[in-house]
Amino acid sequence: MSRKAEIPLTVDLGRYLGVGAIHGRVTRDRYKDLILRIQKKLAPWKAKQLSMAARITVVKSVSSSIPIYPMHIELVPVNVCRSLDKINRDFIWGESDEKKRMHLVAWPKLTQPRLSGGLGIRPARPVNLSMLAKGGWRIINDRDSLWCQVMRDKYDKNKEHLEILQR
Template identity: 25%
Template sequence: MYLDSILQQMDFGGKLWNWIKWCLSSNRVSILVNEPPTNEFPIKRGVRQRDPLSPFLFIIAIEGHSVSLKEACNCHIFQGISLPHDGPYLSHLMYVDDVTFVGECLRINLLKSKVFGIRVDSLDISRLASILHCERVEFPLTYLGLRIGENMKLAKHWKSIVDKFNSKLSMWKAPKKIIEILEGIRRKFLWGGVDNKRKIHWVSWDLVTKPKHKGCLGVGSLSSLNIALLAKWWWHLKVESSSL
């Protein structure tokens, strides 16, 4: 099995893989036929739609693909591109569930392509879009749910993210003011508050976010998470000079 092979090559323990196999093999689903559902039956492979395990399995699967593509470049089977000024060598880019191949002699799907420019005259962008027969896009734009081309230091440009967080209780990194808003949503959620109605907070939020080994709930602080992510990026930039 592909996932089994990848996990073994990445030196994951057998206990973890047994857990994953159990999750994959124990799923049961039913199908709606003219409204009433059929009897449940096992699907034996894959996960249900929106299963929280799905993105982790995707990362594991795509890691094998990434290693294979790098090996193909080393064997000159696939030719990527080298960025100028001692930039990194690119063969592919991955973000969330998007995979972009970067290389020579690749055919571009213009129906899925869009043209936008940075410090380029709008007439030049329109002319190029007309030549390529693809859509012209202007900043700011939304890519995979994130706004690009806006000043994200301004709180008003984070409204859509705050709204998503409020509805799904997701985690995002953000400026201090935004983090305070998101932490407020988490506190209200924990103590059962609804809309503008507040309920009593029986425990200090500092105790809620502290680790379990200190006798607390270990929910974690968004501010600490934000600092940790920034530190991780800084470390990659420091020790991996060829990294994007």
Template identity: 35%
Template sequence: MRQVLQIKYLGLPLVIGRSKRQMFEFIRQKATARLTGWKEKLLSQAGKEVLLKSVVMALPTYVMSCCLLPQTLCRDICSEMARFWWGQKKDGQRIHWLRWGKLTEVKSDRGLGFRELSEFNLALLAKQLWRLLTRPNLLVSKIMKARYFKGMSIWDTNAANGDSWCWKSFLSAKQLLE
């Protein structure tokens, strides 16, 4: 795979090209690096849960509140988390006693409360879109309105070819907000 020089500002790539997977690959690499350091240590299930929820799931939160991550990237991060959850050693056998979907259910429904990253990504984007709608006096709201939906409702707006990836990401959460 060709290595692309990424210039970042506030943790986000400044230029987002065609390959979103390649642009946001640094998130999966960071998550894997955090898990790799703890793989050989003997952690209890409670320790693993705390590590996954407070460290690994918190890593992509800022990026996910601004940009829609590719589904494959979210699945890969979740599979890394599942491998860490069920396995101890690098080369050891891992039996997944429950599917990841069951682990992402809330604890009252006998799940473990892990987040499904793609759904969490859409929820964070919907929150940003809601903020644009309910706080029109914010500078970011004024800029977005002037640039992307001047003189019309946000509900009537569709993504155009020249729009930024952040704006297209916000619009992807429009259906959830409706």
């Protein structure tokens, strides 16, 4: 006699470290919450009342902490990275929906390291790519780590890809 478990089917798998668990394709819609969280974090700070140095510090702290986990685990869509950079740019220049302001320095100049004359603000896309590369490097080179063993066993069933990269 067989019995069904009668467990309801769900589309929402919940959240882990502020990111919704997915079982499908990664889209821009999946990151709406992330973008809103960053906007909410920046909203209480009155950009008009802060000095330029204070706005840069706020942007660095917010943009370097909130999107870190999603950027470590998956390739964030380009449009989402552009949105994150736009939020940062607008906050730095004190721009709002009501009042547009001219950006006095180009974004590529602001994202250069301080030693090169920039402000050291990290653009979202290169940060995402470097974090993914760091994870890949760790999987290849850190043979004793439990995390790496699990990842190798789970995602590289034939062991061919990693053997090619290790040569």
